[in-house]
Amino acid sequence: NAGVTQTPKFRILKIGQSMTLQCAQDMNHNYMYWYRQDPGMGLKLIYYSVGAGITDKGEVPNGYNVSRSTTEDFPLRLELAAPSQTSVYFCASRRDSEDYGYTFGSGTRLTVV
Amino acid sequence: DAKTTQPNSMESNEEEPVHLPCNHSTISGTDYIHWYRQLPSQGPEYVIHGLTSNVNNRMASLAIAEDRKSSTLILHRATLRDAAVYYCIFVSGNTGKLIFGQGTTLQVKP
Numbered sequence: 486n487a488g489v490t491q492t493p494k495f496r497i498l499k500i501g502q503s504m505t506l507q508c509a510q511d512m513n514h515n516y517m518y519w520y521r522q523d524p525g526m527g528l529k530l531i532y533y534s535v536g537a538g539i540t541d542k543g544e545v546p547n548g549y550n551v552s553r554s555t556t557e558d559f560p561l562r563l564e565l566a567a568p569s570q571t572s573v574y575f576c577a578s579r580r581d582s583e584d585y586g587y588t589f590g591s592g593t594r595l596t597v598v
Numbered sequence: 599d600a601k602t603t604q605p606n607s608m609e610s611n612e613e614e615p616v617h618l619p620c621n622h623s624t625i626s627g628t629d630y631i632h633w634y635r636q637l638p639s640q641g642p643e644y645v646i647h648g649l650t651s652n653v654n655n656r657m658a659s660l661a662i663a664e665d666r667k668s669s670t671l672i673l674h675r676a677t678l679r680d681a682a683v684y685y686c687i688f689v690s691g692n693t694g695k696l697i698f699g700q701g702t703t704l705q706v707k708p
Contacts (some may be wrong), residue, residue: 492672516694518694518695518696520698526699526700527621527699527700527701528642528684528696528698529698530618530695530696530697533693533694533695535692535693535694541693543695544697575642577642577696579694583629583630583689583694584630584647584649585647586632586644586647587632587642587644587645587696589634589636589642590641591640592640592641595683
């Protein structure tokens with residue numbers, strides 16, 4: 486198992502550009518999550534999904550969009566990049582029961598200039 | 599959303615036990631208590647979780663108070679590689695959202 490795979494690992498965007506952060510898991514997990522982490526801070530939940538075709542907003546969804554067409558993939562879209570979106574982005578997944586731990590990806594470090 | 603309270607930082611000496619406390623006074627009876635740690639420049643890593651009983655695994659032990667309003671993560675012999683930010687989180691509801699606080703930064707001295 487590869488676990489949770491995030492691509493790219495690093496990216497520099499110009500203000501106003503768009504990009505998609507990819508997240509894929511091969512564990513057949515229905516529950517998937519996107520977080521952002523600003524320097525020296527804890528993680529903030531952006532969006533989450535409890536299964537294919539089902540997504541919902543987290544704590545900080547503004548400026549982002551998600552889709553979940555398959556169980557494996559949960560991409561995060563930035564439409565008009567802003568400097569405030571400079572952050573490290575983490576994707577996570579979990580089995581259907583709360584009685585299991587969550588698996589996190591290694592992150593995407595995004596800089597908007 | 600679910601909130602926990604942890605000390606901002608703690609120090610330990612290498613090869614000594616470490617007890618990391620967490621308060622979660624608003625926890626409900628069906629919420630699981632999860633602990634994760636984050637090493638510098640890495641994603642969070644699962645450590646341990648539990649519901650009511652104390653739990654042990656190869657990484658750590660989790661002691662849960664009888665009223666479930668607090669818990670303690672126990673690292674039996676701290677190593678330099680255990681230096682990290684430790685997050686205590688309780689998972690509430692059927693969405694499984696993990697709501698992170700600031701965590702406890704553990705420093706391990708040789």
